[in-house]
Amino acid sequence: MGKEAGPPKDTQDSAGGNFAKDVAEDGLPKDLAGDASFERGRRRRYPFSQLPDWVLFADILPGAKTLYWALYVHVNQERKDNFGDMRVWPGQAKLLYISGIKSKTTLRKYLKQLRGIGAADWRTGRNPRNPLRTQTVYVVHEEPEAGYTGPASLAELYEAYNAADED
Numbered sequence: 001m002g003k004e005a006g007p008p009k010d011t012q013d014s015a016g017g018n019f020a021k022d023v024a025e026d027g028l029p030k031d032l033a034g035d036a037s038f039e040r041g042r043r044r045r046y047p048f049s050q051l052p053d054w055v056l057f058a059d060i061l062p063g064a065k066t067l068y069w070a071l072y073v074h075v076n077q078e079r080k081d082n083f084g085d086m087r088v089w090p091g092q093a094k095l096l097y098i099s100g101i102k103s104k105t106t107l108r109k110y111l112k113q114l115r116g117i118g119a120a121d122w123r124t125g126r127n128p129r130n131p132l133r134t135q136t137v138y139v140v141h142e143e144p145e146a147g148y149t150g151p152a153s154l155a156e157l158y159e160a161y162n163a164a165d166e167d
Contacts, residue, residue, distance in 0.1 A: 049073045054144045054152040058117045063101055064110035068119055070099040071140050086140045118145035 049072045055065060074088035092104055101107050114120040119141055127135040144152055151157040 047073075049075075052119075052142055053154060053157075054148065054150060055117070055119050057151040057157045058119070059150060060113040060117060061110065063099070063106065064113040066099045067095065067101065067107070067110040068114055068140070070095050071114075071120055071138050073098070075140055086142070087137055088140060089135055089137045092136075117150065118148055 049069055051065060051069055051072075055068050058065075071088055071090070074090050075086055076088075079085040090098075092107060095101070096104070096107060099107075101110065111120065111122070115122075120138055121141070122136050122138040124134050124136045127133040144150070151160055
């Protein structure tokens with residue numbers, strides 16, 4: 001058994017060059033080593049929400065996509081993971097604040113667009129804690145419903161884009 005030629009595989013770039021000489025002991029590129037503004041990892045995981053590809057590629061206004069995010073950020077991840085519960089109930093004022101939408105009329109227009117593609121549903125009824133008030137409960141959908149005809153992936157989007165480009 002002979003000695004391996006060249007640097008270990010994990011120190012080779014895609015062109016076969018050796019980048020180990022450019023990496024500091026902490027694993028960062030030498031030009032970033034010691035830079036306090038560039039940390040390797042974080043001690044605390046910051047929450048984030050994702051926008052499903054099919055919602056991003058849907059033929060709806062950008063504000064409707066932002067509204068989807070504003071709804072999705074309210075999904076309780078523990079209830080989602082354990083029970084599949086995607087119900088949320090932020091008030092309209094909170095949705096306007098988070099999404100940057102300026103009016104309730106525009107909010108309703110975007111909600112109708114989300115319902116139109118199957119990304120969200122809702123019902124309004126009496127608030128269980130205060131029956132004199134109403135409460136809207138939204139259901140956020142991560143997957144398109146059966147029969148959805150828009151692109152559901154990047155590959156499908158590019159396929160449609162290339163087909164339109166040929167016309």
